[in-house]
Amino acid sequence: MTSKIKKSARYLAVRDLTRIERESSYSNKVVDQTLESQLLLDHDVNLYTNLVYGTIQNKLTLDFYLKPFLKDPNKLDLWVKQLLRISVYQMAYLDRVPQHAIFNEAIEISKQMGHEGTRRFVTGVLHAIVRKGLPTVSEIDDPIKKISVQTSTPEWLVKKLNGELGKDKTDSLLKSTLQTPKQSIRINSRASSLAEVQDSLKKQGITANESRVSPSALVVHGGFIPQSVAYKSGKITVQDESAILSVESMKVKPDDQVLDVCAAPGGKTTQIAEKLTGTGHIDALDIHKNKLRVIQGNVERMHLSGSVTTRALDARKSGTVFSAETFDKILVDAPCSGLGLLRRKPEIKYEKNANDILKLAQIQLEILQAAAPLVKKGGQLTYSTCTILNDENQTVIDKFLAENSEFAQIKTETNLQLKQQRTELSLTLYPDDYGSDGFFIATLVKQK
Incomplete structure (x- = not known):
């Protein structure tokens, strides 16, 4: 039983949830590592991923449910807390999972990871929940606290979004982040086509449907894309639909x-390189040397090495390496809070605070300031983030434009003319708009 339980979806979920919270790791990377290890049986993959993402997405809600049954939650070992969370998650959210399966494996895991005392404690908590029932969120009177618990979102972020978007949009947006994230891919236009990729994936049992966000994307269901023939041969790469739009809006020409000043992991770098079929070239920078290997690996896998040069460099120092007015187009896909990725990386919302946002906004402005002199007259500077807060988005652009009168903001356009009726020049996609990640894009032109 020992070896069997250690390969079970629940055991691995507890192990990985503990690691994610203790080490502040990205959940999607930890999940990918576990899937690649092939410890799980095929029929356990869906349960495992559901437990990991579902437990993180609903962590504050689960802690609200558990609070009446725990005298001092802060004294619990983290793995015990995670075991109780996944157990309550199954009881509250997964109707098809029988109670005896939840109890039996929770008890077995408590014995394997702990001792007899831990087993008795976990058993007692679970039986108490069954006897007394879970508390109800509807009993909460404070509207901010209620939506915070309902959507498992820190109260500071609920207040911030309420102030920027209003209550109705905030409620819709935050509730949408509890949904399972879609998996999307981008076609390498130099190597394949939508139809060819769809056919290739279908042969491996993977369904691929056209995207509502970008004509270069497919939304996929089933399978593990990095193990597909299309991925290994460089015909596709994994990229969210909304992340494709920053390069799409740049209208890159062959020459x-x-x-690309903040290039890792290379999705946008390779997307740009695909368009450089003439004399064009892209310099891809990242501050971390180890991340350059990831960029280069993606470039080589997609057969685009001839168009790309990578360099380890702090984007704020780009002017020390490149001459003024060198580039036709510059992409600043800035480091940000990542709060547009709450479906895909739900742990982010528990790790960030309001002060973090202000610090990031200053860095973002500094990167734009450093890139500005390198743009040719008539050239384009594109700024994008995967966050949905104004402080990191249009506010940064407004501050930049106030100090750089040679630049003008123009309307950001996409191939499918998304949100074309908007009055704003920038484009913001919220997680509830198309079911993609949240994303922001601003397009700036250096006047001649």
Whole structure:
């Protein structure tokens, strides 16, 4: 039983949830590592991923449910807390999972990871929940606290979004982040086509449907894309639909000289490189040397090495390496809070605070300031983030424009003309708009 339980979806979920919270690791990377290890049986993969993402997404709600049954939650070992969370998650959210399966494996895991005392404690808590029932969120009177618990979102973020978007949009947006994230891919236009990729994936049992966000994307169901033939041969890469739009909006031409100042992991770099079929070239920068290997690996896998040069460099120092007015197009896909990724990386909302946002906004402005002199007259500077807060988005652009009168903001356009009726020049996609990640894009032109 020992070896069997250690390969079970619940055991691995507890192990990985503990690691994610203790080490502040990204859940999607930890999940991918476990899937690649092939410890799980095929029929356990869905349960495992559901337990990991569902437990993180609903952590504050689960803690609200558990509070009446725990004298001092802060004294619990983290793995015990995670075991109780996944157990309550199954009881509250997974109707098809029988109670005896939840109890039996929770008790077995408590014995394997702990001792007899731990087993008795976990058993007692679970039986108490069954006897007394879970508390109800509807009993909460404070509207901010209620939506915070309902959507498992820190109260500071609920207040911030309420102030920017209003209560109705905030409620819709935050509730949408509790949904399972879609998996999407981008086609390498130099190597394949939508139809060819769909056919290739279908042969491996993977369904791929056209995207409502970008004509270069497919939304996929089933399978593990990095193990597909299409991925290994460089015909596709994993990329969220909304993340494709920043490069799409740049309208890159075959002979353009392009700079990607914050390039890792290379999704946008390779997307730009695909368009450089003439004399064009892209310089891809990242502050971390180890991340350059990831960029280069993606570039090589997609057969685009001839168009790309990578360099380890702090984006704020790009002017020390490149001459003024060198580039036709510059992409600043800035480091940000990542709060547009709450479906895919739900742990982010528990790790960030309001002060973090202000610090990031200053860094973002500094990167834009450093990139500005490198744009040719008539050239384009594109700024994008995967966050949905104004402080990191249009506010940064407004501050930049106030100090750089040679730049003008123009309307950001996408191939499918998303949100074309909006009055704003920038484009913001919220997680509830198309079911993609939240994303922001601003397009700036250097006047001649």
